[in-house]
Amino acid sequence: MGSKFQITIVTPDSALGNLQIDQAIAEIIRIENLISEWRSHTQVSEINRQAGKQAVKVDKELFDLTKRAIAYSQMTNGAFDISIAAMDKIWVFDGTMTEKPTEQAIQKSITNVGYQHIILESVASTIFLAREGMKIGFGSIGKGYAADKGRELLQAQGVKGGIVNASGDIALWGTQPNRKPWRIGINNPFKRHGIAKILKLKEAAIATSGSYEKYAEIDNIRYSHIINPTTGYPATGLTSVTVYGPSTEFANALSTSIMVLGLHEGKKLIKRFPHYKIIMITDKGKIIKR
Secondary structure (H helix, E strand, C coil), X not given: CCCCEEEEECCXXXXXXXXXXXXXXXXXXXXXXXXXXXXXXXXXXXXXXXXCCCCEECCHHHHHHHHHHHHHHHHCCCCCCHHHHHCCCCCCCCCCCCXXXXXXXXXXXXXXXXXXXXXXXXXXXXXXXXXXXXXXXXXXXXXXXXXXXXHHHHHHCCCCCEEEEECCEEEEECCCCCCCCEEEEEECCCCCCCEEEEEEECCEEEEEEECCCCEEEECCEEEECCECCCCCXXXXXXXXXXXXXXXXXXXXXXXXXXXXXXXXXHHHHHHCCCCCEEEEEECCCCEEEC
16 A cells, blocks of 8 residues: 555464464555555456446445445545545645646646546446546545554454554554553644644554645745645645544544534534544644544
8 A cells, every 4th residue: 555564463382473464465455456546456447447438337345435435525625535535736746836826727627537436236236437637535534444453353353452553544442451441642743753642542443644744835835735626726734633532533634624624514523423533733833632
C-alpha cells in the first residue's frame, strides 16, 4: 500500500508470535491485492479500466467497502471521495511550487471526480463508474481498513494485546506486558520532537491526517496535500487532525474529511459520533481537543 506496517503483539511464545504476525502480514497483502489501484490485476484496477463502459462484478468485501466509502461521502457533503483518484495532479508538494494553478486548470482537474457517479448494484455485486475517465482509489481508508482486519485476525487467534500500525493509522487492543495501557504520542509539528498529547488506550483505533510533511506554501498560506474533491483546492486552516475511536477505517475517513472541512465544520461533524474523539492543530499552532 506504499506504506510501512509495523505489527507488535504480546505473547509468551515468540515462535508462535512470529507465525501469528506472518499471518497478519498475509492478510494485509491479501487486502492490497483486492483494493490497490496500482496493481493491474486487482478488481479496483478493472473497475477503473471499465469506467464509462460496463459494470464489474466484485467480491462482497470490496463492494461493502465501496458502499461505506460512498456513505462517508454523503455524510461529509463530498469532503471525502474515493473518486478523487481521477483528479489531475496539478498541485506539487515537494517545495518547488511558488504560485497556484489557474482557476481553469483547477476546475478541469476535478472533471472526473464525483462519488455520485459510482453506481452499485447489490444483487449482482457490481460496481460501475458512470463516466469515462473516472477512477476510484482507497488511499484514504485502505490502510485503516487493513489495520482493522489485521487486529481482527490476531484477536481471533487469541492474541491478548498488540498494535497494528499502518504508517500512523493504528489499531490496538489489550495492554502492554506490564498490564498498563498502550501509550501513543500525537506529534506537535510546531515543536521540535514535541508531543501534543499522549493517549493511554486499551482498545482503540487512531488515525492522523496532516499537512506538516507534504504541503505547498504560497503567499504565506500553507496548502495541504489533502485536496477538497469538490473544489480542487488543497485544505487550509488545519495542520493536523487526529481522530480516535473504535474503527481505524472510520477514524481515517473522519480525519481526512475534517482536514478538508476545516475547524468549524469539523467540530460539527465529530459531534455526530460520540464514540470518537479528536485532536486538531491549526495552522497557527493552536491545539483543540474534543
